[in-house]
Amino acid sequence: MQDISNKPARWPLIRQGIVFQFKLGLDALRDILMSPVSMVLIVFDVVMANDQQQSYFNRLMRLGKKSDHWINLFAVDSPNGEPENNKEAADSNVDFWISKIETVVKEQQVDGKLTQSGKDKLQQYFGKIMQNKDKPGSKD
Structure with missing residues (x-):
């Protein structure tokens, strides 16, 4: 039989695996x-004879690069990882938001259910995620 005391050590690995799968889905x-x-x-740029500065394709590439940073696929933080000190940098990737949501769920786990205040917090975080996506200047 396997050692039961080793079970809690597996949870961080399980969490990292779930976060990684979620990020793979986003990617x-x-x-x-x-x-x-x-x-x-590309077709539009060719037809419109857009140069490098006007290229819609190049704008898409910059957006893709920003989304790579936001998804942060291969940097799966540990559940006890500290968020970055720079708030703008910290809330500009999936890891930060997963950590926030995880904190709310853990707080509610004590009661054995998700309370209305917990649901409100989650809705607030999801609202902020959507606001960050819709900010002017966040898209090229």
Whole structure:
């Protein structure tokens, strides 16, 4: 039989695996969306004779680079990881938001259920995520 005392040590690995799978899903969704859009933008740039500065395709590439930073695929933080001190940098990636959501869920776990205040906090965080996506200047 396996040592029961080793079970709690497995949870951080399980958490990292779940976060990684979530990030892989986000990355795949981004790729699925960007592939056809990039082809259309290349054709559009060629037809409109856009130079490098005017290129919609190049703007898409910059957006893709920003999304790479936001998804942060291969940097799966440990559950006890400290968020970055720079608030703008810290809340500009998936790891920060997963940590926030995880904190709310852990707080509610003490009661054995998700209370209305916990639901409100989660809705607040999801609202902030959506606001960050819709900020002017966040897209090129």
